[in-house]
Amino acid sequence: MTPPAVTLLDVARAAGVSKSTVSDALQGSGRVAEATRDRVRAVAEELGYRPNSAARRLRRSSTGAVGLHLPQTATRLDYYMNLAFGAVQRAQEEGLDVVLLAPAGAASGPLASRVDGLLVIDPEVGDSAVPGLLDAGVPVVTGERYLGPSPTPTGAVVCDNAASLTALLDHVRDRGARRPALLAPEGTSAWAQALRETAAGWGAAHRTEVTLHTVPFAATAADTETATRRLLATDPGIDAVLCAPDGAAPGTLRAAADLGRTVGADLLVASCVDGTANRGANPPVTAVDLRPADYGRACAALLCDILAGRAEPDTVRHHTWVLETRPSTTGPRA
Secondary structure (H helix, E strand, C coil), X not given: CCCCCCCHHHHHHHHCCCHHHHHHHHHCCCCCCHHHHHHHHHHHHHHCCCCCHHHHHXXXXXXXXXXXXXXXXXHHCHHHHHHHHHHHHHHHHCCCEEEECCCCCCCCCCHHHHCCEEEEECCCCXXXXXXXXXXXXXXXXEECCCCCCCCCCCEEEEXXXXXXXXXXXXXXXXXXXXXXXXXXXXXXXXXXXXXXXXXXXXXXXXXXXXXXXEECCCCCHHHHHHHHXXXXXXXCCCCEEEECCCCCHHHHHHHHHHCCCCECCCEEEEECCCCHHHHCCCCCCEEEECCHHHHHXXXXXXHHHHHCCCXXXXXXXEECCEEECCHHHHCCCC
16 A cells, blocks of 8 residues: 655654745745754655645745635624725735635635635634645634644734733723623634633632623624523623623623613623624623724735745734723713
């Protein structure tokens, strides 16, 4: 039986570098230190690596496009649409088109080999398309870290989600809340995991249990209305509800009103993701503005910089957020 061919990923693992670094070292491109280049070449020779000439020709040519992979639930979320527009705008400034990858089969077929690079936003360990995209043979930048096993992305743009939730919890505590609850997102994204872990850590630090109630990653206002009713019926002492999913906080407002609670007074309501629904709610909802259009621009900018050799592979950049306080938490306390 013929042994399987040695891949770039095999060489990368043996050399202790990224797959993109191996590719640049073997092709004589990119900004790779000479010592690293020599080590990679020595490892490749030792393992018997033989480059795929067709793939090398493809990688050296420019298709003029990059791919964008969003979570399957993204099409109905304000956050991801704004992020996508920001990414498209930045890519166009670099002369690149953006191809939106279909959720099903995004990692298979010829599409991944017809783009210069890929943007993979909020990659979940449970998304079967992600490993194939990360191993597509082109640079990949993720929006948030990928928590799954290798292959690893070429670069990432991350937001300090632990800090943003901590800021929300500190804010409602400063406003007098002592029994906060978090409608926490299910799933295996870095964002979802950070929120759940931060809530537990903040509660331990303040000796205050943060009640966790799991809702879908892309919960609707109807979902959070139901969840809030259950929370407040089970524990009427809850005096703050933080909604994680984009656009879901108005459901909590409806539940509170129906149960006779006064938002901004005896019940504080806030959201982990800002958007049109929060700004236009009655009352307007305090939220973390993740600046999604700028986030999309930042992800596309990093990918463009990597493609142009202006940034090293394995670069991680940080994106800032803003806490917007509004009447849902700043009204007079009862």
